[in-house]
Amino acid sequence: MGEKKLRVVNYLNQFFGQIGGEDKAVLGFMVKDGPVGPGLALQKALGDRAEIVATVICGDDYFAENADGNAKEGARLVAAYQPDIFFAGPSFAGGRYGVACGAMCKEVGAELGIPVITAMNEENPGVDLYRKYAFICKAPNIARGIPELAGTMVRLAFRLLSDEREEDLVAWENLPKPSEYNYFSRNLLRNELCGKSIAERAVEKLLAKLQGKPFESEVTPPVFEKIPPPLPLRDLSTCEIALISDGGLVPKGNPTGLATRSNLKWGAYDIEELFQAWEVAHAGYFNDHVLNRPDRLVPYDALRELVEEGKVGKLHGTFFSTSGNCTVTKRCGEIGEEIGAEILRRGTIAGAILTST
Amino acid sequence: MRLEIESIDIKDIREGPETRAREGVLSINPKELEELILKDPRIRSVEIGLVKPGENVRILNICDVVQPRCKTDPEDADFPGFIGRMQTAGSGRTRSLRGIAVIVSNPGTNRKETGVLDMCGPIAEKSPYGKMKNVSIAPTIADGVDERDFEDAVKIAGLATAVYLARAAEEHPVDEVEVFDLDIPKIDPASPLPRVAFYYQMYTPQFDYLATSDPCFYGTHVRNLTPTILHPNEVLDGGVVGWNVVKAIDTYSIQNHGIIKELYRRHGRDLNFVGVIGVCANTEPASRIRCAFMAASLVKNVLGADGVILAKVTGGMPHIDLAVAGEECEKLGVKTAIFTQPLTPFGTLSDTILFNAPCLDLIIAASATFERTKIPWKAEKFLGGTAETRIFCPDPIVQYAGDPVIDIEEYLLPGVLDCTGNARVIVKEY
Numbered sequence: 057m058g059e060k061k062l063r064v065v066n067y068l069n070q071f072f073g074q075i076g077g078e079d080k081a082v083l084g085f086m087v088k089d090g091p092v093g094p095g096l097a098l099q100k101a102l103g104d105r106a107e108i109v110a111t112v113i114c115g116d117d118y119f120a121e122n123a124d125g126n127a128k129e130g131a132r133l134v135a136a137y138q139p140d141i142f143f144a145g146p147s148f149a150g151g152r153y154g155v156a157c158g159a160m161c162k163e164v165g166a167e168l169g170i171p172v173i174t175a176m177n178e179e180n181p182g183v184d185l186y187r188k189y190a191f192i193c194k195a196p197n198i199a200r201g202i203p204e205l206a207g208t209m210v211r212l213a214f215r216l217l218s219d220e221r222e223e224d225l226v227a228w229e230n231l232p233k234p235s236e237y238n239y240f241s242r243n244l245l246r247n248e249l250c251g252k253s254i255a256e257r258a259v260e261k262l263l264a265k266l267q268g269k270p271f272e273s274e275v276t277p278p279v280f281e282k283i284p285p286p287l288p289l290r291d292l293s294t295c296e297i298a299l300i301s302d303g304g305l306v307p308k309g310n311p312t313g314l315a316t317r318s319n320l321k322w323g324a325y326d327i328e329e330l331f332q333a334w335e336v337a338h339a340g341y342f343n344d345h346v347l348n349r350p351d352r353l354v355p356y357d358a359l360r361e362l363v364e365e366g367k368v369g370k371l372h373g374t375f376f377s378t379s380g381n382c383t384v385t386k387r388c389g390e391i392g393e394e395i396g397a398e399i400l401r402r403g404t405i406a407g408a409i410l411t412s413t
Numbered sequence: 414m415r416l417e418i419e420s421i422d423i424k425d426i427r428e429g430p431e432t433r434a435r436e437g438v439l440s441i442n443p444k445e446l447e448e449l450i451l452k453d454p455r456i457r458s459v460e461i462g463l464v465k466p467g468e469n470v471r472i473l474n475i476c477d478v479v480q481p482r483c484k485t486d487p488e489d490a491d492f493p494g495f496i497g498r499m500q501t502a503g504s505g506r507t508r509s510l511r512g513i514a515v516i517v518s519n520p521g522t523n524r525k526e527t528g529v530l531d532m533c534g535p536i537a538e539k540s541p542y543g544k545m546k547n548v549s550i551a552p553t554i555a556d557g558v559d560e561r562d563f564e565d566a567v568k569i570a571g572l573a574t575a576v577y578l579a580r581a582a583e584e585h586p587v588d589e590v591e592v593f594d595l596d597i598p599k600i601d602p603a604s605p606l607p608r609v610a611f612y613y614q615m616y617t618p619q620f621d622y623l624a625t626s627d628p629c630f631y632g633t634h635v636r637n638l639t640p641t642i643l644h645p646n647e648v649l650d651g652g653v654v655g656w657n658v659v660k661a662i663d664t665y666s667i668q669n670h671g672i673i674k675e676l677y678r679r680h681g682r683d684l685n686f687v688g689v690i691g692v693c694a695n696t697e698p699a700s701r702i703r704c705a706f707m708a709a710s711l712v713k714n715v716l717g718a719d720g721v722i723l724a725k726v727t728g729g730m731p732h733i734d735l736a737v738a739g740e741e742c743e744k745l746g747v748k749t750a751i752f753t754q755p756l757t758p759f760g761t762l763s764d765t766i767l768f769n770a771p772c773l774d775l776i777i778a779a780s781a782t783f784e785r786t787k788i789p790w791k792a793e794k795f796l797g798g799t800a801e802t803r804i805f806c807p808d809p810i811v812q813y814a815g816d817p818v819i820d821i822e823e824y825l826l827p828g829v830l831d832c833t834g835n836a837r838v839i840v841k842e843y
Contacts, residue, residue: 226823226830227786228535231843241842245758245765247784247823247830248841254752254779255671255834258722259609262750263683265775266607266720274778274839275753275762280769310809317783317807317822318757339526339807340729342621382729382756382783384764 062106065134066095067144067160069153073113083115087133097206098143110137116152123155127163134164141213146175146205149197158186165189171216173209183240192240212237224249295406298372298399302380303353303413304338314379322378322391330375331356340381341413353411372405415594416646417506419587423513426463426546434582449577450552455566457555462796464547468532472549473798473814475528477517477655478542478663478827479571481510483579491576492651494632495569503646508579514542514665517571518551518797524622526805528659528827534790540828550574551797561625564657593646593677600685609684610718611672612708612738615653617694617731627657635693640708643689645673660727661782661824662832671834672724687716694731701734709741720748726832727782727824729756736768743772752779755840762842778840782824791817
C-alpha cells in the first residue's frame with residue numbers, strides 16, 4: 057500500500073488566481089477546486105506525493121481593508137479542506153499581496169499547526185511583518201522563475217513534514233537551515249556546529265583586523281534609539297504613584313507563571329496581598345535579599361511612610377511586575393508599552409517608580 | 414616559563430585491588446579512593462562510580478569535571494592553594510590522563526541549577542565527557558558543616574581524586590608531550606608579529622549562592638580582584654579551576670583552555686602571545702569602570718599588546734564588563750575581538766547585543782549558553798542523585814531526572830558549550 061496522498065491548499069490573489077487585474081482587487085473570497093496559475097507549478101513539484109485540493113482566492117484591496125479579520129475568514133475556508141500543507145503566493149514584491157499571504161500563513165499555522173510556506177522578495181513589507189510566523193522563501197522582485205520557486209517551496213514543505221533533525225544544531229531540532237532551504241530566517245537564534253572552534257575563529261579574525269585585512273564580525277552591532285526623559289511631576293503630595301519592577305517579585309505560587317529567564321510575561325498584583333506572601337521569579341541575580349525583604353526591590357515601606365507624612369498623595373493598590381532577565385529588548389519595549397497603556401487606562405495614576413536589578 | 418604536559422591515553426577503567434595504570438588500562442581501588450576523600454572531615458560519605466560510554470547512566474548534581482593530572486616532581490604542588498601548598502603553577506612537568514574525567518557531584522545540594530551528564534543518548538553525543546571513561550564521585554555532608562564550606566570540600570575532593578588517578582600512571586609510557594614554553598620578557602620588541610593579549614574573565618559574582626563567591630584562583634575567590642597579569646601556563650596547570658557549579662565552565666575545560674592553546678599554537682608564527690589579564694566581572698558600576706581602565710592599561714602599557722581577545726563567562730552582566738574594557742582598549746589603540754553570548758533564542762543576533770560601542774566592531778558569537786534542548790532519553794541508573802532529582806528549567810515546569818524527556822539549558826550540560834572557546838559552535842539566525 058502506498059502512502060496516503062498529502063492534501064495541499066494554495067492561497068492566491070485575484071490576479072494570480074486568474075479572476076482579473078486591479079479592477080477585480082475589490083472582490084472577496086472565492087474557492088476553486090484544484091490548482092490555479094502558479095499552483096500548477098507547485099503541483100508539478102509536489103508530484104505524486106501531494107495534491108492541491110483547492111485554491112483560495114481573494115482580491116488584494118478587499119483583503120487589505122481588514123487583514124486580521126479576513127485572515128480568519130480565509131483560514132476557515134482553508135480548514136474545511138483539512139490540508140497537510142498550506143502554500144500562499146508566491147507574492148514577489150507585491151506589497152498588499154505579500155501582507156495577505158503573510159496574514160493567511162500566520163492564521164492557518166496557528167489554527168491548524170501545519171507547515172505554512174510562502175515566497176516573497178526581500179523588498180516586500182510582508183517579509184518583516186510575517187517572517188516569525190511563516191517560512192518565507194526568497195523570491196525575485198518580479199514574477200519570473202516560478203517553476204524553480206515552486207521547487208524551493210515544495211522541498212521545504214516536505215522537509216518540514218519529515219521527522220529529520222538538523223544535525224548541525226546543538227539542540228538537534230527539526231529546523232532546516234535558512235541558507236540551505238533559501239528562506240528568510242524566522243527571528244530565531246540557534247547554536248550551530250561549526251568547523252572551527254570559537255577560539256580559532258577569534259584568533260583568526262583578530263589577526264585579520266590587526267593586519268588591516270577585511271574581517272567579518274559574527275554579529276552586526278545594533279543602533280539604539282535615544283529616549284528623552286519625561287518632565288518631572290510638580291507636586292508629589294497630590295499624586296498617585298504606582299510601583300513597577302522587573303526584578304521578578306510575584307505572589308507566592310507565581311500565578312502568572314513568569315519565567316526566571318527569557319520571560320515574556322508581566323503581571324498586575326494587589327500590592328498588599330503580595331507583601332503577605334511572595335517569591336521571586338528571576339534567575340539573573342542573587343535573590344536572597346529580596347526573599348528576606350521585598351521592600352528592598354519594591355520600596356513599598358518607604359512609599360507608605362511618604363504617604364503618611366503627606367509627601368506623596370497616594371500609593372496605587374496594584375503592583376506591576378515582570379522578570380527582566382535575558383528578555384530580548386524588543387519584547388521589553390512591548391511589555392513597557394503594555395504596562396504603560398494599562399496605567400493610563402486606570403486614569404488616576406500620575407507617576408510610577410520602576411525599580412530594576 | 415616552561416611547562417611540559419605528558420599525556421597518557423586511557424583506553425579502559427576497571428575496579429581492581431590497586432590503583433594503577435598498565436598498558437592504557439587504569440585499575441582503581443575504590444576503597445582506597447574513598448579513604449582519601451573521607452580524610453576531609455567535612456565529608457561524611459562518598460558514592461564512587463565508574464562509568465563508560467554507552468552505559469545507561471545519568472550523572473546528576475554535577476558541580477565540576479576534572480582531568481586527572483599531577484606534577485611529576487614530588488616537590489611541586491598540585492592545584493596550588495587548593496590541595497597543594499601555594500606555589501606559582503605552570504612550570505615543570507605535569508602528567509595528564511586523556512580519555513578519562515572525574516565527574517564531581519554534590520547530591521545534597523540545595524542549588525536549583527546543577528549539571529547533568531548522560532553516558533548514552535543525545536547528551537553523550539554532544540559532550541566530549543560523554544565519550545570518556547569517567548570516575549563519578551558524590552560526597553555527602555558531615556553533621557554540622559556549613560553548606561558553602563561543604564561545597565568547597567566537594568570541589569577539593571574532585572581535584573584530589575584527579576591527582577590520585579594521575580599518580581597511578583607513574584612509570585606508564587607517555588603517548589604525547591606538549592611543551593608550553595613562553596618567555597614573555599624575552600619576546601623581541603622588534604618582532605614584526607603583532608603582540609596579542611588575552612583578557613580572561615574568570616568569574617562573575619552575580620549568581621553567588623548564599624552570598625558567597627566560589628574559590629577558583631589559587632584557593633581563593635576573585636570577587637574583589639583588580640585586573641592582574643598571569644602567565645598562560647598558570648591557567649593550564651591548576652592555578653585556576655572551575656566554580657562550585659557547572660555553568661559552561663569546569664576545571665577540565667580550563668586545564669585545556671581553548672583560547673590560550675590557540676594563541677600558543679600561533680605564537681611565534683602569526684603573533685606573539687604576551688600574556689593573560691585575569692579579571693572578575695563586577696556587580697557595581699564604579700568597580701566595573703575601575704577594572705576596565707586597569708585592564709586596558711595593563712594590556713596596552715604593561716604588556717604592550719597590539720590586539721586583545723576579550724572572553725566572557727556565562728551571564729548577561731559580564732558582557733558589560735567586557736564591553737567597557739574593550740572600549741578602553743580600542744581608545745588606547747589596541748584592536749579587540751570581543752565575545753558575546755546571546756541570551757535569548759528570539760530576535761536577530763543584533764537584537765541580543767548588550768553594549769552600544771561602534772568601536773567594538775569584531776564580535777564573536779561564542780555560543781548561546783542558555784539555549785534550551787529537549788533530551789528524549791530515559792535514564793535507568795543514576796549517580797549523584799536519583800530518578801526523583803529535580804532538573805532545573807527556567808519555565809515554571811516541574812521535571813525529574815527519571816522523566817522520559819527533560820527540557821534543559823545547554824550551559825548545564827558540561828562539555829557541550831564551553832566558555833574557554835573549545836566548542837565548535839557558532840550562533841546563527843534561523
